[in-house]
Protein backbone atom coordinates (compact mmCIF):
# COMPACT_ATOMS: atom_id res chain seq x y z
CA UNK A 597 0.00 0.00 0.00
CA UNK A 598 2.75 2.47 1.04
CA UNK A 599 4.92 1.50 -1.95
CA UNK A 600 1.96 1.75 -4.31
CA UNK A 601 1.16 5.28 -3.16
CA UNK A 602 4.81 6.33 -3.24
CA UNK A 603 4.94 5.13 -6.88
CA UNK A 604 1.62 6.79 -7.62
CA UNK A 605 2.26 10.17 -5.93
CA UNK A 606 2.69 12.12 -9.17
CA UNK A 607 -0.42 10.75 -10.83
CA UNK A 608 -2.64 10.36 -7.76
CA UNK A 609 -4.54 13.59 -8.36
CA UNK A 610 -6.07 12.26 -11.60
CA UNK A 611 -8.89 10.87 -9.45
CA UNK A 612 -9.89 14.42 -8.62
CA UNK A 613 -10.37 15.15 -12.33
CA UNK A 614 -13.13 12.63 -13.03
CA UNK A 615 -15.83 14.84 -14.63
CA UNK A 616 -18.81 13.12 -13.01
CA UNK A 617 -17.40 13.74 -9.51
CA UNK A 618 -16.84 17.49 -9.82
CA UNK A 619 -20.16 18.55 -8.33
CA UNK A 620 -19.65 16.40 -5.23
CA UNK A 621 -16.07 17.58 -4.87
CA UNK A 622 -17.06 21.27 -4.89
CA UNK A 623 -19.68 20.53 -2.21
CA UNK A 624 -17.16 18.61 -0.07
CA UNK A 625 -14.49 21.28 -0.43
CA UNK A 626 -16.87 23.71 1.31
CA UNK A 627 -18.37 21.16 3.73
CA UNK A 628 -15.16 19.74 5.18
CA UNK A 629 -13.31 22.83 6.52
CA UNK A 630 -16.50 23.97 8.28
CA UNK A 631 -16.23 20.84 10.48
CA UNK A 632 -12.95 22.08 12.01
CA UNK A 633 -13.19 25.80 12.80
CA UNK A 634 -10.12 26.91 14.76
CA UNK A 635 -9.31 23.30 15.64
CA UNK A 636 -5.91 21.91 16.44
CA UNK A 637 -6.10 18.90 14.21
CA UNK A 638 -4.37 15.97 12.58
CA UNK A 639 -4.93 14.77 9.03
CA UNK A 640 -4.19 11.08 8.65
CA UNK A 641 -2.70 9.83 5.36
CA UNK A 642 -2.76 13.37 3.98
CA UNK A 643 -1.08 12.23 0.77
CA UNK A 644 -0.74 14.85 -1.92
CA UNK A 645 -2.58 17.42 0.22
CA UNK A 646 -5.77 17.71 -1.79
CA UNK A 647 -7.87 18.11 1.41
CA UNK A 648 -5.07 19.80 3.34
CA UNK A 649 -5.37 22.82 1.05
CA UNK A 650 -8.98 23.35 2.20
CA UNK A 651 -8.51 22.42 5.86
CA UNK A 652 -5.65 24.86 6.36
CA UNK A 653 -8.06 27.73 5.71
CA UNK A 654 -10.20 27.05 8.80
CA UNK A 655 -8.01 25.35 11.42
CA UNK A 656 -5.79 26.82 14.08
CA UNK A 657 -3.04 24.25 13.52
CA UNK A 658 -2.64 21.21 11.31
CA UNK A 659 -0.40 18.16 11.49
CA UNK A 660 -0.41 16.19 8.23
CA UNK A 661 0.72 12.59 8.62
CA UNK A 662 1.60 10.22 5.80
CA UNK A 663 3.86 7.21 5.31
CA UNK A 664 5.29 8.35 1.96
CA UNK A 665 7.54 11.36 1.59
CA UNK A 666 6.89 11.35 -2.19
CA UNK A 667 3.27 12.39 -1.63
CA UNK A 668 4.32 15.29 0.62
CA UNK A 669 6.53 16.70 -2.14
CA UNK A 670 3.39 17.07 -4.28
CA UNK A 671 1.43 18.42 -1.28
CA UNK A 672 4.00 21.10 -0.49
CA UNK A 673 4.04 22.43 -4.03
CA UNK A 674 0.23 22.40 -4.13
CA UNK A 675 -0.05 24.49 -0.95
CA UNK A 676 2.68 26.97 -1.92
CA UNK A 677 3.36 29.47 0.88
CA UNK A 678 0.62 27.90 3.01
CA UNK A 679 2.71 24.71 3.20
CA UNK A 680 4.74 26.39 5.94
CA UNK A 681 1.63 26.50 8.17
CA UNK A 682 1.38 22.70 8.10
CA UNK A 683 3.49 20.38 10.24
CA UNK A 684 4.32 17.56 7.77
CA UNK A 685 5.06 14.33 9.60
CA UNK A 686 6.19 11.07 8.05
CA UNK A 687 4.69 8.28 10.13
CA UNK A 688 2.37 5.35 10.45
CA UNK A 689 -1.40 5.75 10.79
CA UNK A 690 -1.43 2.66 13.02
CA UNK A 691 1.15 4.19 15.36
CA UNK A 692 0.35 7.91 15.44
CA UNK A 693 2.96 9.98 17.30
CA UNK A 694 1.58 11.24 20.62
CA UNK A 695 1.31 15.04 20.64
CA UNK A 696 2.12 17.15 23.72
CA UNK A 697 -1.49 18.38 23.70
CA UNK A 698 -4.14 16.04 22.25
CA UNK A 699 -5.78 17.19 19.01
CA UNK A 700 -9.42 18.27 18.97
CA UNK A 701 -10.01 17.26 15.38
CA UNK A 702 -9.02 14.47 13.01
CA UNK A 703 -9.65 13.88 9.35
CA UNK A 704 -8.76 11.02 7.04
CA UNK A 705 -9.62 11.23 3.35
CA UNK A 706 -9.72 8.05 1.29
CA UNK A 707 -7.67 6.22 3.88
CA UNK A 708 -10.21 4.21 5.82
CA UNK A 709 -11.23 2.23 2.72
CA UNK A 710 -7.65 0.88 2.60
CA UNK A 711 -7.66 -0.33 6.21
CA UNK A 712 -8.22 -4.11 6.39
CA UNK A 713 -11.34 -5.05 8.34
CA UNK A 714 -9.17 -6.76 10.98
CA UNK A 715 -7.29 -3.48 11.61
CA UNK A 716 -10.16 -0.97 11.50
CA UNK A 717 -10.81 -1.00 15.24
CA UNK A 718 -7.05 -0.89 15.94
CA UNK A 719 -6.73 2.21 13.75
CA UNK A 720 -9.66 4.01 15.41
CA UNK A 721 -8.47 3.09 18.91
CA UNK A 722 -5.00 4.43 18.11
CA UNK A 723 -6.55 7.59 16.70
CA UNK A 724 -8.58 8.12 19.89
CA UNK A 725 -5.33 8.02 21.90
CA UNK A 726 -4.11 11.26 20.29
CA UNK A 727 -7.48 13.03 20.55
CA UNK A 728 -9.17 14.84 23.40
CA UNK A 729 -12.72 13.86 24.51
CA UNK A 730 -15.10 15.98 22.46
CA UNK A 731 -12.79 15.96 19.41
CA UNK A 732 -14.45 15.73 16.01
CA UNK A 733 -13.45 12.89 13.68
CA UNK A 734 -14.37 12.87 9.99
CA UNK A 735 -13.63 10.00 7.64
CA UNK A 736 -14.30 10.68 3.97
CA UNK A 737 -14.27 8.01 1.31
CA UNK A 738 -15.68 6.57 -1.90
CA UNK A 739 -19.05 5.00 -2.46
CA UNK A 740 -18.91 2.16 -4.95
CA UNK A 741 -20.54 3.51 -8.10
CA UNK A 742 -20.87 1.20 -11.09
CA UNK A 743 -19.24 2.71 -14.17
CA UNK A 744 -17.18 5.22 -12.17
CA UNK A 745 -15.42 3.08 -9.56
CA UNK A 746 -12.69 0.59 -10.47
CA UNK A 747 -14.40 -2.83 -10.45
CA UNK A 748 -13.82 -5.12 -7.49
CA UNK A 749 -11.57 -7.95 -8.61
CA UNK A 750 -11.68 -10.21 -5.57
CA UNK A 751 -12.80 -10.67 -1.99
CA UNK A 752 -10.74 -12.34 0.74
CA UNK A 753 -11.89 -14.59 3.58
CA UNK A 754 -12.25 -11.66 5.98
CA UNK A 755 -14.50 -9.80 3.54
CA UNK A 756 -11.98 -7.22 2.29
CA UNK A 757 -12.41 -6.26 -1.36
CA UNK A 758 -9.61 -5.60 -3.85
CA UNK A 759 -9.18 -3.63 -7.06
CA UNK A 760 -6.55 -4.03 -9.77
CA UNK A 761 -5.07 -0.59 -10.41
CA UNK A 762 -2.88 0.34 -13.38
CA UNK A 763 -0.22 3.05 -13.21
CA UNK A 764 0.98 4.97 -16.25
CA UNK A 765 4.30 3.05 -16.22
CA UNK A 766 2.25 -0.07 -17.03
CA UNK A 767 2.62 -1.61 -13.57
CA UNK A 768 -0.38 -3.39 -12.04
CA UNK A 769 -1.22 -3.25 -8.35
CA UNK A 770 -3.80 -5.23 -6.39
CA UNK A 771 -5.11 -2.72 -3.85
CA UNK A 772 -7.36 -3.38 -0.85
CA UNK A 773 -10.36 -1.06 -1.09
CA UNK A 774 -13.39 -1.52 1.16
CA UNK A 775 -16.83 0.05 0.94
CA UNK A 776 -18.19 -0.10 4.48
CA UNK A 777 -21.85 0.39 5.33
CA UNK A 778 -23.32 2.93 7.75
CA UNK A 779 -24.25 0.13 10.17
CA UNK A 780 -20.71 -1.24 10.12
CA UNK A 781 -19.23 2.20 10.86
CA UNK A 782 -21.65 2.86 13.72
CA UNK A 783 -20.84 -0.52 15.32
CA UNK A 784 -17.11 0.07 14.91
CA UNK A 785 -16.99 3.19 17.09
CA UNK A 786 -18.76 1.62 20.07
CA UNK A 787 -16.98 2.86 23.20
CA UNK A 788 -14.82 5.23 21.14
CA UNK A 789 -17.27 7.78 19.79
CA UNK A 790 -20.77 9.19 20.06
CA UNK A 791 -23.17 11.13 17.83
CA UNK A 792 -22.31 9.17 14.68
CA UNK A 793 -23.42 10.72 11.42
CA UNK A 794 -23.11 9.04 8.03
CA UNK A 795 -23.61 11.31 5.02
CA UNK A 796 -23.79 10.25 1.38
CA UNK A 797 -23.13 12.27 -1.74
CA UNK A 798 -23.46 10.74 -5.18
CA UNK A 799 -19.87 9.38 -5.23
CA UNK A 800 -18.67 9.76 -1.64
CA UNK A 801 -19.54 9.04 1.95
CA UNK A 802 -18.45 10.72 5.15
CA UNK A 803 -18.65 9.37 8.68
CA UNK A 804 -18.31 11.77 11.57
CA UNK A 805 -18.40 11.27 15.33
CA UNK A 806 -17.39 12.91 18.57
CA UNK A 807 -14.70 11.24 20.68
CA UNK A 808 -15.90 10.08 24.11
Ligand SMILES: C[S@@+](CC[C@H](N)C(=O)[O-])C[C@H]1O[C@@H](n2cnc3c(N)ncnc32)[C@H](O)[C@@H]1O
Nearest residue numbers: 601641642643646662663664667688689705706
Ligand atom coordinates in the same frame (compact mmCIF):
# COMPACT_ATOMS: atom_id res chain seq x y z
C1 LIG B 1 -5.67 6.97 -1.07
S1 LIG B 1 -4.34 7.97 -0.50
C2 LIG B 1 -5.25 9.29 0.23
C3 LIG B 1 -4.48 10.57 0.17
C4 LIG B 1 -5.24 11.80 0.62
N1 LIG B 1 -5.78 11.66 1.94
C5 LIG B 1 -6.37 12.17 -0.34
O1 LIG B 1 -7.53 12.03 0.06
O2 LIG B 1 -6.11 12.63 -1.46
C6 LIG B 1 -3.78 7.07 0.79
C7 LIG B 1 -2.51 7.62 1.47
O3 LIG B 1 -2.21 6.76 2.55
C8 LIG B 1 -0.81 6.76 2.72
N2 LIG B 1 -0.47 5.60 3.56
C9 LIG B 1 -0.43 4.30 3.21
N3 LIG B 1 -0.14 3.54 4.28
C10 LIG B 1 -0.01 4.39 5.33
C11 LIG B 1 0.26 4.22 6.71
N4 LIG B 1 0.44 2.99 7.24
N5 LIG B 1 0.32 5.30 7.48
C12 LIG B 1 0.14 6.55 6.97
N6 LIG B 1 -0.13 6.78 5.68
C13 LIG B 1 -0.21 5.72 4.86
C14 LIG B 1 -0.27 6.72 1.34
O4 LIG B 1 1.08 7.14 1.28
C15 LIG B 1 -1.24 7.67 0.63
O5 LIG B 1 -0.73 8.99 0.62
